[in-house]
Amino acid sequence: MRRWRMLAAISTCVALVGCQRSYEQLLNALPLEGQPVPTFALPLLAGGSISSEELRGNTVVLAFWSSTCGASRAALASMAELKNEYADRGIRVLVLADDAAPDAVQSVLDGAGVQLPVALASGRLASIFSPSKRYPWSRGIALPSFVVIDSSGVVRVRKIGIER
Numbered sequence: 001m002r003r004w005r006m007l008a009a010i011s012t013c014v015a016l017v018g019c020q021r022s023y024e025q026l027l028n029a030l031p032l033e034g035q036p037v038p039t040f041a042l043p044l045l046a047g048g049s050i051s052s053e054e055l056r057g058n059t060v061v062l063a064f065w066s067s068t069c070g071a072s073r074a075a076l077a078s079m080a081e082l083k084n085e086y087a088d089r090g091i092r093v094l095v096l097a098d099d100a101a102p103d104a105v106q107s108v109l110d111g112a113g114v115q116l117p118v119a120l121a122s123g124r125l126a127s128i129f130s131p132s133k134r135y136p137w138s139r140g141i142a143l144p145s146f147v148v149i150d151s152s153g154v155v156r157v158r159k160i161g162i163e164r
């Protein structure tokens with residue numbers, strides 16, 4: 001259960017959030033609980049692509065992440081443990097990297113010694129996952145953030161940050 005605490009912690013990578021916002025404002029940049037996950041199709045770091053439709057049938061932890069965020073990098077080991085421990089129960093972990101450079105993402109994964117499936121959002125996380133939630137003060141989704149999607153594609157849990 002220690003890995004699930006990572007999802008329950010409330011802390012942010014303030015440097016990438018861009019401005020001081022309340023936790024509620026940060027949380028509201030994520031897809032809403034009880035609603036279907038927004039439709040997306042993204043290339044995978046390892047080749048090929050993944051879409052929201054392909055995730056149906058599994059419980060999925062989407063990790064909004066960036067190789068340039070220290071808190072995101074710190075979460076890698078816990079995400080890998082989560083993936084490994086719960087894979088046999090049908091729970092998938094998918095990292096959505098907001099990086100523009102796939103080489104930077106691969107370098108961080110290699111340096112951490114983890115293997116995770118990574119989809120490349122290339123600066124489009126906010127436009128995919130909160131397109132109608134653009135506020136004047138908004139500078140995107142806080143990183144790292146996590147969304148748990150049930151097997152029917154409905155968002156069940158939204159969390160920001162990692163346990164320190």
